[in-house]
Amino acid sequence: MDFVFLYAFRTFRTIYCACTVCPPALEKVMFHQFRYTVYTLSLFLCLAVICVGKNADVQQGLLGSRRNAIVNAVEFASLAVVNISTTQIQEYAVNPFFQDLWSPFFDMPFQIPQKRELHGLGSGIIISEDGYILTNQHVIEDADFVEIILFDGQEFEAQVVGLDQLSDLAVLKIEPPSQLLEIQFGDSSNLMIGEWAIAIGHPFASAVGNPKPTVTIGVVSATNRTLKAENRLYRHLIQTDASINPGNSGGALVNLHGQLIGVNTAIYSTSGGSQGIGFAIPADIAQKVVGRIIEHGAIIPPVIGLKVQNLTQDLAEAVNSPEATGVLVTQVEDGSIVALSGIKRGDVITKINGQTVMDQDEYHSITRLIGENEDIIFQVFRAGIQQQIKITIKELQRNYEIDSWKLKVRQQSRKDLNNYSHRGVIVSRVRGGSELARKGLRRGDLIYKLGNVVVDSLENFKRIVIRLRRNQRFSLFFERDREEWAIRNLVVQ
Incomplete structure (x- = not known):
């Protein structure tokens, strides 16, 4: 090594001392200084290379720590969560004269028909590659038009395949030009209290103006919860502290694997906003409901006896x-x-x-x-x-007969949906001489409302009829040839 330094030093001395006389003592000092300088410079270069390498490792480590299980789960599941926009058209009459002063007291003539649009927002979950979408029933309730906006901004008009008021679930269908990424169902029957829960949906989507969903995280706070909300009694709910806000309904609650464990449905709040108490319908229940709705268009209970x-x-x-x-x-x-x-x-x-x-x-x-x-x-x-x-189970309850009404009805099938504007039950027989027959009800008519309660399935119709009290007066609303009719002042016998 000294030979290498000596050879290098002589080259340096030749250049440096070209115009200067160097005594032997000075030359010896210069040789030691030159060797020290080269050693120092070499050590500095080695340390610099080590530091650069370590900095690259640190940067790579930081990137790895950011891409954690939650990020991976969101990337896996968020493509299957869609925005749902609904439009309801309401018809009403306006009196052009003295509208504000007299209309509350008098039924004025010359009413002018008007229409107004009511808009709603929610979320949905793609459950099949060919365009079936799961959401809450209350998200699309009374909607005349349903629009789906995918993750990439594509928009589609959706058809309602079927719905279930009791479980608050509905299935929609769109016709995409190519296959969609569907959600993967997880097992909601063995959830652990405290495990991570990720809520994905579209709260306040119209204000944000972005088709990509919003993500909030929390834990599974409890399972098997019961909640009374409006006219529904929810059972077996998953409780989570992941923020669920208006517009999140129908969105996905997923685990760390990006698998669906629940359908975000409701919040418990005194202010109307999220207070850390959200509820989701378990995926196991949703999967059963989805299968029945796709097959029959509604839930048809079994005949047990x-x-x-x-x-x-x-x-x-x-x-x-x-x-x-x-x-x-x-x-x-x-x-x-x-x-x-x-x-x-x-x-x-x-x-x-x-x-x-x-x-x-x-x-x-x-x-x-x-x-x-x-x-x-x-x-x-x-x-x-x-x-x-x-x-x-050998059969499902597709027919129901009310002896006191002399009426037999059947469940509306998915094929029947093409022939009617409403959902309900189809009259299969009206006995001659009955009150309903005298007032014009015929075979093939579709009953869509009893009193002020909407009928969306045979199961629902049966439940409404059982709750009618003896001698109670009510109205029956039905559809014939896509026109709406009503029979009023019927009395329960």
């Missing part, structure tokens, strides 16, 4: 049940599948397919989503003994 009632404390003591949970079988239809399976009047049903039955509403919410050829396992308490009874 049972009537049940809530188990009170007195009834529990009467049948020697240790707890007042479950439902009491009050009637078993002769020849039904449950009668053949051995279920008897007085039995207490405590579980269905492993799910605990707390009351009558719980019983119906579980059984209504069971399809044809599917099994039901009842856990029954009888004479102090718990036993399991299995049945297989």
Whole structure:
């Protein structure tokens, strides 16, 4: 190494001392200084290279820490979340004279028909490559037009495939020119309290003016929540503290894998904005509802042949049940599948397919989503003994007959939607001489409203009829040849 330095130094000395006389002592000092300078410069260059390398590693590390599981989940799921814009056209009449002064007191002549548009916003989730979209029923309720805006800004008019008022879910369909990216369903039955939850949707989308969804994060705060909101009773909800705001309804609640675990539906708030208490319909329930709606256009409950009632404390003591949970079988239809399976009047049903039955509403919410050829396992308490009874569903309730009305109706199918403007039930028979027949109701008419309650399925129609009180007056609204008709002042017999 000294030879290398000596050779380099001599070259340097030749250049430096070309015009200067260098004594031997000075030359020796200069040699040591030259070697020290070269060593120092070499060390500095090595340290500089090391620092640059380490800085690159740090930058790469920071980039890696930013691309965490949440970022990956959002990138995976957000392409499947869409913006929904609805338009409802309302018709009303305006009196051109003295509108503000006299119209509250007098029914003035010369009414001028007017129309106005009401707009709504929400979110939806792409559930199939060919354009099926899941959202909340209340997002598209009463809408005359539904528009879908995809992640990339493409706009499509959507058709309503079907809806379910009880679960507050609906399915829409668009016709995209190419395949869409669909959401992947996760398992919402084994959620852990405290695990990450990511809400993706379009709150205040019209104000933001961007087709890309908004993301908020939180945790799963609780599961199996019950919430009463307006005219709905929600059950088995997922509670989260991820911010859910107006416009988020129908959007996705996903886990760290970007899988759908819930459909954002409601908030609990005293101000109308998010206060960290949001609720989502579990993905497992949504997936069952979606399958039924795509197949039938509505939820069609199975024919079971049972009537049940809530188990009170007195009834529990009467049948020697240790707890007042479950439902009491009050009637078993002769020849039904449950009668053949051995279920008897007085039995207490405590579980269905492993799910605990707390009351009558719980019983119906579980059984209504069971399809044809599917099994039901009842856990029954009888004479102090718990036993399991299995049945297989053979048919769905597509028809309903009201003897006192002398009327038989059937469920509207997906094919029927092309022939009617409304959703409802189709009259399959009206007995001659009945009040409805005398007032003009005919076979093929579609009943879409009873009183002020909209009928959207046979299940809904049956529930409304059962709740009508004896001697109660009501109006029946029906459609014929796409024209609306009404029969008023009917009396429940």
